[in-house]
Amino acid sequence: MRRILAYLFPVVLIAMFSAVFLSGSYLKRPFGAADDFAGHLDAVEMAIMADDWSRAGHELEQAKQAWQVVTGRIQFSVEREEIRGVNHSLARLGGRIQAADSGGALAELAEAREHWERIAQ
Amino acid sequence: MNESLVVAVRAVIAFFSLLIFTRLLGKQQISQLNFFDYVLGITIGSIAATLTTDLSTRPWPQLVGLMVWTGAVLAMELITMKWRFAAKYIDGEPTILIMNGKIMEDAMRKLRYRASNLMGELRVNGVFDLNQVAFAVLETNGQLSVLKKSECQPLTPRDMDMTTSPDGMSIEVIYDGIVVEQNLKQANVNRRWLDAQLKARKINSSSEVFLATVDASGNLYVDTYQDRLKQMVDISDFPGPH
Numbered sequence: 001m002r003r004i005l006a007y008l009f010p011v012v013l014i015a016m017f018s019a020v021f022l023s024g025s026y027l028k029r030p031f032g033a034a035d036d037f038a039g040h041l042d043a044v045e046m047a048i049m050a051d052d053w054s055r056a057g058h059e060l061e062q063a064k065q066a067w068q069v070v071t072g073r074i075q076f077s078v079e080r081e082e083i084r085g086v087n088h089s090l091a092r093l094g095g096r097i098q099a100a101d102s103g104g105a106l107a108e109l110a111e112a113r114e115h116w117e118r119i120a121q
Numbered sequence: 122m123n124e125s126l127v128v129a130v131r132a133v134i135a136f137f138s139l140l141i142f143t144r145l146l147g148k149q150q151i152s153q154l155n156f157f158d159y160v161l162g163i164t165i166g167s168i169a170a171t172l173t174t175d176l177s178t179r180p181w182p183q184l185v186g187l188m189v190w191t192g193a194v195l196a197m198e199l200i201t202m203k204w205r206f207a208a209k210y211i212d213g214e215p216t217i218l219i220m221n222g223k224i225m226e227d228a229m230r231k232l233r234y235r236a237s238n239l240m241g242e243l244r245v246n247g248v249f250d251l252n253q254v255a256f257a258v259l260e261t262n263g264q265l266s267v268l269k270k271s272e273c274q275p276l277t278p279r280d281m282d283m284t285t286s287p288d289g290m291s292i293e294v295i296y297d298g299i300v301v302e303q304n305l306k307q308a309n310v311n312r313r314w315l316d317a318q319l320k321a322r323k324i325n326s327s328s329e330v331f332l333a334t335v336d337a338s339g340n341l342y343v344d345t346y347q348d349r350l351k352q353m354v355d356i357s358d359f360p361g362p363h
Contacts, residue, residue, distance in 0.1 A: 013137055013141065017184060020130075021179070024179075075123065075127050079176070079179045120179075
């Protein structure tokens with residue numbers, strides 16, 4: 001029994017490490033409304049298309065909060081540059097929304113989505 | 122993203138992965154490694170280091186790299202163990218550099234081995250006079266094995282027709298103050314014998330003993346925590362911090 005455990009222990013450990021490093025694609029999925037980052041980005045887009053800038057700003061805040069929750073979960077399995085990419089896109093998107101620049105805002109939104117999709121791929 | 126936390130988690134994972142993979146690769150000592158094995162070791166260590174601190178890449182491909190390199194080394198070890206031709210092809214063969222006292226210049230040239238290297242390695246082997254050497258063989262791990270001429274070999278008890286008692290491994294019977302019951306049986310002694318031996322040495326309890334071993338002839342070696350040395354030898358030649 002002890003011999004089996006001696007062999008099993010490292011196998012289980014490596015399996016656990018692999019699971020941690022591969023968990024990104026699973027953990028980026030929403031587990032509720034609060035962490036539905038992609039859903040909030042869609043809502044931001046709809047608000048921009050409708051020229052409803054105050055709703056766009058509100059949805060962006062929701063997206064940022066969702067992003068914080070998701071980042072905490074996926075940080076161990078994804079590359080830092082993609083996380084930074086989303087952070088920067090969201091920051092620039094905030095500026096575009098403040099300036100009521102729909103073209104620029106949609107471009108930033110597209111970039112944020114691109115980073116988001118590349119995470120844990 | 123908390124970078125310090127991510128690095129800490131990755132470090133723990135890399136540490137244990139490396140521990141597991143190196144245990145898997147066996148117990149070859151650094152001195153037994155050939156140059157390729159040495160480079161493989163460095164590469165695997167380097168991948169583990171990157172896995173720990175390079176946050177600009179995903180960790181999974183790095184772990185895969187670590188596993189593949191370990192797998193490749195393991196495969197090479199198995200192939201060279203089972204297939205002699207592959208072993209010779211991969212590891213190379215030992216080369217005779219001195220044969221019957223004559224230096225093999227062609228072999229040395231092929232290996233880009235200088236006379237000064239040869240003299241240095243001979244000195245490491247305790248040979249300071251080339252006249253003493255019958256054979257010198259450069260092993261695949263780069264070490265030089267030297268066979269001295271028979272007249273220069275050290276005298277052994279067999280040369281003198283002397284009988285000696287058989288040697289064997291010492292078995293630890295007390296380790297860090299604790300009696301190792303399992304080893305008592307192996308050394309063919311018992312607790313009562315051990316206690317009597319300790320008493321004879323004026324030791325009241327096994328907890329006073331740092332290490333005690335029994336050799337193949339049944340002799341007990343005991344070292345206590347209190348060394349009771351009358352005069353300490355100090356090899357320091359400079360008043361350093363300690």
